[in-house]
Amino acid sequence: MDKITEEILHEITDWDGVFSGAYSLRENGECISFQNSDHIRIVKKDDKPGIDIYISGKAQNETVYIPACVTKSDVHDLVYNDFHVQSGANVTIVAGCGVHTDAEEGSNHNGIHRFFLESGSHVVYKEKHIGIGEGGGKRVIDPVTYAEIGDGALLEMETLQLGGVDETTRDTSAILKNNAGLIIHESIMTDNEETAVTKFSVDMEGEDSNVDLISRSVAKGNSYQEYSSAINGKCRCKGHSECDAILVGNGRVNASPALNASSTDANLIHEAAIGKIAGEQIIKLMTLGLSEEEAEERIIAGFLGA
């Protein structure tokens, strides 16, 4: 395994030399190793790059890892991963991607992930993105996520990008059936000239479905972030979205949250706040003995859940 791959794996997962249980490891556009478990089966797609991950209802508190690593310049990786989660399964999926460039040519990874959650299943999806390397080539990660969440199923998504990715466009959409739940916690930090665009679209089609979408972003340097979300309540349902952003230096954020209710029983709420770090927060931490810089770091780390 490439040294850079090891470094990326360490950053984006809790990898310590070995994955226990099911995993599929992708390096520079190829699946370099994978392993099934008793209840999780990974099958390579025939018609396009990617895998199907079949998770049995017997999988309880299992974790499956599907990290993708790009370790050099001029790699353009596109992968289709489909998760088929049977009724009653309870699993954690650790995805994540790291892109390393060491020359002037850029590299990119586009992961197209689709989730099909059968009734009563529960998935925690963790995804961390990083960009590293000294090369001037752009590090680009453009994930697309689509989820169909069946009756009473719950998908919890935790996505984290803490810098080094020059450009990202994240596109997430979901359809929720009766009593289905979707919880998304997205944290993004950009710096220098980086850009990040995130789009969410959630259709609540089933009675008593609910979504909680929390996005926190920090834009530093000359970076730019664009956020848009559409929560579509088509029945008796609950939707809550919250997008907060902290600006540092010349960072810019454009947030366009939308709530679309087409039922009188749709209960949709949005909260948003964009601004610099509150001076009183820095002062409070300074009175506890931190320097101004340390206070700022702690506030941002806490805000992003990093």
Add this chain to the structure above:
Amino acid sequence: MLKLENITLNLPEKDNLLRDVSLSINPGKLTVITGPNGGGKTSLAKIIAGLYVPTSGRIILDDEDITQMSITDRAQKGIAYAFQQPVSFKGINVRTLMGIAAGGEMSEMRMCRILEKVGLCARDYMDREMDSHLSGGEMKRIEIATVLARGAKYIVFDEPEAGIDLWSFTSLIQAFESLKDYEEVALLIISHQERILNIADEIVVIRDGNITQNGTREEVFPTLMKNNSDNYCPKGKEMF
């Protein structure tokens, strides 16, 4: 000893917040600063913690001039300040904040002991975020707890009673009294609360930016009670 010498404070929005104020805060003593709203009490606390720099005058901490010293340096030298209005933080939980206050990770047992003093159960609160999901009273109690966690030598509480219920207030009074037992700790509490005035060693009255009374509890407290029963403007203005 913490000494304020001839402190005057003018801010762009208001002049004469403090006028030639001199005061000594002594370890082993509980000093209560009281007086009408807008009289300069909180300004005095902020001067001590370094949130305001005085227009003139000096602040001496254990023989060192700290007048121009930063908030951080003062905190590291042993000054702790509990805000009147607690600050909320998205994403920072009580455990983290208490750890920052204590200068490192804090054991659950110690957190339990400190939060108990403000009437909170650590197990219920340590993983909760310091944000709008907490009530004003809960935030206030945690604010006080962060200051108790510091183990500081000079501790300033700005109206600790605000938002504290009757039962928690009793344990807070006990916490103040136990701090009084440490000879090296100087407590300065800004308060209007009779129960806090009752445990004071020294009482200082600030009105319109001036210290109008400064003495032992036995000397000052009876006069406060007398003034209280007279016709008295809460803003400290002269009555007709």
